[in-house]
Amino acid sequence: MSRIAGVLENLRKQGRKALIPYITAGDPHPDQTVELMHTLAAAGADIIELGVPFSDPMADGPVIQLACERALKHGTSLRQVIGMVKVFREQDQSTPVVLMGYLNPMEAMGYEAFADAAADAGVDGILTVDLPPEEAEDVAPLFTRRRMDPVFLLSPTTSDDRIRAISEHSSGYVYYVSVKGVTGSASIDVEEVGRKVANVHRITALPVGVGFGIRDAETAAAVGKVSDGVIVGSVLVDTIAHHQADPSALRQALTDLLHPMREALDGLAS
Numbered sequence: 001m002s003r004i005a006g007v008l009e010n011l012r013k014q015g016r017k018a019l020i021p022y023i024t025a026g027d028p029h030p031d032q033t034v035e036l037m038h039t040l041a042a043a044g045a046d047i048i049e050l051g052v053p054f055s056d057p058m059a060d061g062p063v064i065q066l067a068c069e070r071a072l073k074h075g076t077s078l079r080q081v082i083g084m085v086k087v088f089r090e091q092d093q094s095t096p097v098v099l100m101g102y103l104n105p106m107e108a109m110g111y112e113a114f115a116d117a118a119a120d121a122g123v124d125g126i127l128t129v130d131l132p133p134e135e136a137e138d139v140a141p142l143f144t145r146r147r148m149d150p151v152f153l154l155s156p157t158t159s160d161d162r163i164r165a166i167s168e169h170s171s172g173y174v175y176y177v178s179v180k181g182v183t184g185s186a187s188i189d190v191e192e193v194g195r196k197v198a199n200v201h202r203i204t205a206l207p208v209g210v211g212f213g214i215r216d217a218e219t220a221a222a223v224g225k226v227s228d229g230v231i232v233g234s235v236l237v238d239t240i241a242h243h244q245a246d247p248s249a250l251r252q253a254l255t256d257l258l259h260p261m262r263e264a265l266d267g268l269a270s
Helices: 003-014 030-042 062-073 078-089 103-109 111-121 140-144 160-169 190-203 217-224 234-242 247-267
Strands: 018-024 048-051 097-101 125-128 149-151 174-177 208-211 229-232
Touching: 003 018, 018 030, 018 062, 018 208, 018 234, 018 247, 030 048, 030 078, 030 247, 048 062, 048 078, 062 234, 078 097, 078 103, 078 111, 103 111, 111 140, 140 149, 160 190, 174 190, 190 208, 190 217, 217 229, 217 247, 229 247, 234 247
Parallel strands: 018 048, 018 229, 048 097, 097 125, 125 149, 174 208, 208 229
Antiparallel strands: none
């Protein structure tokens, strides 16, 4: 069992929902990323999604696009991101880390070399936004053989047949994108999300994490009622942008955002 599967199974047995925050590696500065990851874990993160900065993040809205720009301005590379995970693992052996990004940097590094380096560093999952299941047959096994979970995206328009195809190549969890559009682009319709997630659960036994539109404890709890976990991204990245000049204030602001979400999710189990 992978570290991700173990954490999610343990949460399921406790009747609890996963809190999965996202930040972009290298934002606001590469020297701060590992400390921010520890901050997220201390604030209640069950899994951390760590974005690999890319020059053309097509699935992301302005907030995360700017985060990528800030990270790339400091020269943050894929190899550096992997190195950050390795340093994180020196103190934290339990919190799963999923690298989220695009194919180009992995392809440039070489899929086999990337998979070896990521597994050696302690990466637990790979979410590649622009890798469709039709092209995953050669890439996904490189990850699973190294006990890293390939995580794929589902959207409101994904057909049942495609959900089945994606699930066949997925492990750990699947990421349900709750709105049409890029990250941070719209408000979430919880009732509609609930219907869609129920349908995904009908097709696959994998846990379903819901992202896009989670901004506070209220929306986290609402989405937690209808899913296995909530994925929080743009609001955290926007907080980083607003506090980038003060590392101490930044860590506190992230804690102040995440901790109420953790409490709200845990309140669902009582």
